[in-house]
Amino acid sequence: xxxxxxxxxxxxxxxxxALDSVSLAIAPGEVVGLMGxxxxxxxxxxxxxxxxxxxxxxxxxxxDKKVAFNKPLDAQKAGIEVxxxxxxxxxxxxxxxxxxxxxxxxxRIGPIKVVDYAFMRSKSAELFARLKSETRPRDxxxxxxxxxxxxxxxxxxxxxxxxxxxxxxxxxxxxVRQVAEVLNLIRQLSxxxxxVVLISHRMPDVFEVADKVVVLRRGELVADKKASQxxxxxxxxxxxGAIEHA
Amino acid sequence: xxxxxxxxxxxxxxxxxxIARITSQQIFWVFMAAVxxxxxxxxxxxxxxxxxxxxxxxxxxxxxxIIALGxxxxxxxxxxxxSVGSTLVISAMTVSVIMSAGMPFWLGCIAALGISxxxxxxxxxxxxxxxxxxxxxxxxxxxxxxxxxxVLSDNKMIYEFGPDHDFLLWLGGGSTLGLPHxxxxxxxxxxxxxxxxxxxxxxxxxxxxxxxxxxxxxxxxPVARIKVSVYMFSAxxxxxxxxxxxxxxxxxxxxxxxxxxxxxxAAAVIGGANxxxxxxxxxxxxxxxxxxxxxxxxxxxxxISTFWQGTFVGSFIVIAVAFxxxxxxxx
Numbered sequence: 001x002x003x004x005x006x007x008x009x010x011x012x013x014x015x016x017x018a019l020d021s022v023s024l025a026i027a028p029g030e031v032v033g034l035m036g037x038x039x040x041x042x043x044x045x046x047x048x049x050x051x052x053x054x055x056x057x058x059x060x061x062x063x064d065k066k067v068a069f070n071k072p073l074d075a076q077k078a079g080i081e082v083x084x085x086x087x088x089x090x091x092x093x094x095x096x097x098x099x100x101x102x103x104x105x106x107x108r109i110g111p112i113k114v115v116d117y118a119f120m121r122s123k124s125a126e127l128f129a130r131l132k133s134e135t136r137p138r139d140x141x142x143x144x145x146x147x148x149x150x151x152x153x154x155x156x157x158x159x160x161x162x163x164x165x166x167x168x169x170x171x172x173x174x175x176v177r178q179v180a181e182v183l184n185l186i187r188q189l190s191x192x193x194x195x196v197v198l199i200s201h202r203m204p205d206v207f208e209v210a211d212k213v214v215v216l217r218r219g220e221l222v223a224d225k226k227a228s229q230x231x232x233x234x235x236x237x238x239x240x241g242a243i244e245h246a
Numbered sequence: 247x248x249x250x251x252x253x254x255x256x257x258x259x260x261x262x263x264x265i266a267r268i269t270s271q272q273i274f275w276v277f278m279a280a281v282x283x284x285x286x287x288x289x290x291x292x293x294x295x296x297x298x299x300x301x302x303x304x305x306x307x308x309x310x311x312i313i314a315l316g317x318x319x320x321x322x323x324x325x326x327x328x329s330v331g332s333t334l335v336i337s338a339m340t341v342s343v344i345m346s347a348g349m350p351f352w353l354g355c356i357a358a359l360g361i362s363x364x365x366x367x368x369x370x371x372x373x374x375x376x377x378x379x380x381x382x383x384x385x386x387x388x389x390x391x392x393x394x395x396x397v398l399s400d401n402k403m404i405y406e407f408g409p410d411h412d413f414l415l416w417l418g419g420g421s422t423l424g425l426p427h428x429x430x431x432x433x434x435x436x437x438x439x440x441x442x443x444x445x446x447x448x449x450x451x452x453x454x455x456x457x458x459x460x461x462x463x464x465x466x467x468p469v470a471r472i473k474v475s476v477y478m479f480s481a482x483x484x485x486x487x488x489x490x491x492x493x494x495x496x497x498x499x500x501x502x503x504x505x506x507x508x509x510x511x512a513a514a515v516i517g518g519a520n521x522x523x524x525x526x527x528x529x530x531x532x533x534x535x536x537x538x539x540x541x542x543x544x545x546x547x548x549x550i551s552t553f554w555q556g557t558f559v560g561s562f563i564v565i566a567v568a569f570x571x572x573x574x575x576x577x
Contacts, residue, residue, distance in 0.1 A: 088460065089458065090461050101454055
């Protein structure tokens with residue numbers, strides 16, 4: 001069974017063919033490195049999966065069932081979570097508040113519903129423990145490292161029953177030590193059976209965690225192969241077009 | 247020493263003791279400054295610690311304090327409300343006109359608060375849905391609301407308030423158990439605001455919007471609705487103050503609350519509201535208002551010309567913001 005399957009997804013913007021009949025299958029817990037040069041269609045593909053806009057043609061299947069997303073919330077309900085490049089985190093709030101941002105649990109005191117901080121803290125502590133991240137729920141995100149901030153954003157995806165997490169350049173602007181932390185977080189997600197699509201420019205990061213590498217070039221899928229059977233050199237060739245297909 | 251386990255690290259608190267936590271707050275030092283100023287004035291002048299003067303100070307500061315609660319909410323959500331002084335006067339004028347026409351207090355009060363909420367709703371809708379900058383919208387409203395108050399009253403002074411005349415004066419100018427009514431109302435409103443900030447989703451969401459509006463949108467917080475409610479809350483606080491201030495003065499003219507927005511913004515900012523959004527407390531608003539009023543009062547008691555007041559209030563805003571910048575750069 002595949003957690004996500006794309007069948008002949010195309011997307012046109014007027015005369016521009018952003019995606020040209022892209023087909024891809026992702027298994028539960030699989031880590032997919034999505035690579036390609038700027039303008040190759042990576043973000044378009046991610047936005048189609050995340051429900052930001054519908055494909056011009058083609059089908060999306062979640063757990064072998066056909067779905068149609070009209071808005072990001074539809075995709076979220078189907079178990080697709082996105083970790084945005086800027087992480088969508090509020091520096092002025094605690095880690096626990098950030099994990100539950102927009103879906104704060106409440107309990108009733110008489111007629112009024114108050115935010116249940118105790119539950120938020122214990123639940124986020126549990127999620128951070130699952131991610132093996134040394135992140136304290138009460139601390140303000142403002143003072144946290146890049147890796148801890150990633151943990152907060154990723155813990156958010158664990159809160160809802162995510163099947164697949166899309167990560168947009170999570171290692172682009174952080175230090176080497178923090179990159180290791182983030183790659184660890186990705187492995188943790190994978191161990192929990194959650195598939196991860198990692199969009200990245202950084203070859204070593206992709207080869208470090210990805211089970212499968214997928215390359216887009218000018219809207220076409222030119223490679224879909226196991227990371228262990230490929231090499232950074234081959235992928236570079238595929239990205240630039242020096243190698244036609246793999 | 248044994249290495250701590252993951253669970254121990256996660257559950258460890260960031261702060262070590264109660265004292266360290268209190269002294270790390272800006273508001274603690276502002277409060278100490280206010281207390282120090284009071285002590286100094288008690289020693290330096292024989293007029294500060296008189297019952298009459300303290301009664302005046304507490305009442306004056308209550309008016310600024312109530313509006314500063316609303317202003318803190320607006321500033322914490324990343325906005326600004328320059329129209330509070332004008333909202334105050336349109337509320338005061340509404341209650342006055344209705345009561346002087348022989349209507350009961352409750353009717354005038356409901357109408358005044360209703361008009362105030364409407365002013366806030368117009369501000370909020372233009373800012374949240376038409377996506378106009380808060381500075382521009384509320385600056386426009388500053389002019390519009392005061393002008394409407396002039397139209398409403400024909401720019402005359404009103405000092406007769408019909409059958410409930412005495413009740414209105416008692417509400418704004420009287421006291422219970424030695425405490426002026428505006429002060430009591432401010433304390434109640436401050437507690438409610440503090441509760442809403444800390445314990446309601448509304449509070450969480452408004453601080454989230456101030457911290458990172460984009461994140462709030464992406465996580466599905468109803469940003470536009472919350473923003474409208476925040477400007478309505480600010481206008482409501484100004485409206486309540488308008489009704490109380492009429493009762494205290496026993497009469498109202500259309501220059502009531504002029505330039506008050508600056509004092510209120512100063513109070514909120516000194517109390518820790520972050521003009522960049524995302525920070526502020528109800529207690530801070532009250533303490534900021536207290537400090538400003540004590541300083542203002544001290545200038546009068548020390549015989550310094552009232553012309554200097556604007557210099558102090560203006561400098562306070564700048565210094566408070568500069569202090570905040572300095573602290574951020576250091577951390």
